[in-house]
Amino acid sequence: MTTTARADIHVDASRDRLWQALTDPATIERFLFGSRVETDWQKDSPVVYHGEWEGQPYEDKGVILDVVAGERLVTSYYSPLSGKPDEPASYQTVSYLLADDADGTLVTITQDGCADDAEAQRMGDNWGTVLQTLKSVVEGD
Numbered sequence: 001m002t003t004t005a006r007a008d009i010h011v012d013a014s015r016d017r018l019w020q021a022l023t024d025p026a027t028i029e030r031f032l033f034g035s036r037v038e039t040d041w042q043k044d045s046p047v048v049y050h051g052e053w054e055g056q057p058y059e060d061k062g063v064i065l066d067v068v069a070g071e072r073l074v075t076s077y078y079s080p081l082s083g084k085p086d087e088p089a090s091y092q093t094v095s096y097l098l099a100d101d102a103d104g105t106l107v108t109i110t111q112d113g114c115a116d117d118a119e120a121q122r123m124g125d126n127w128g129t130v131l132q133t134l135k136s137v138v139e140g141d
Contacts, residue, residue, distance in 0.1 A: 005123035008108040
């Protein structure tokens with residue numbers, strides 16, 4: 001049985017501004033733990049994240065599964081740091097969803113394929129941190 005991690009936050013910015021932040025490599029590096037991303041943001045294109053986590057370099061990867069500008073970005077996701085083999089069963093799905101919310105935007109991130117509730121909670125907490133940083137970056141610019 002797998003479960004889903006989830007985090008969301010209200011950001012005082014337009015969906016267009018948030019979309020720009022979610023797809024601009026320089027901005028991503030500011031809110032996603034210093035990750036450097038490489039992709040063209042087109043459906044079926046590869047996406048690669050380079051960085052360092054707790055002193056250990058990593059190269060996470062996936063594929064753009066769905067993209068609707070200003071609304072949603074869905075990718076597959078695999079991290080060698082998970083300790084799992086690089087095979088289809090080890091990939092998860094990460095979705096970034098944007099929706100109008102009062103005077104701003106509701107940003108929701110989900111990550112499917114967590115092994116259990118504990119992993120979903122841990123990943124949800126991580127995504128919560130990412131969203132808090134994204135909010136600070138977008139509202140502070």
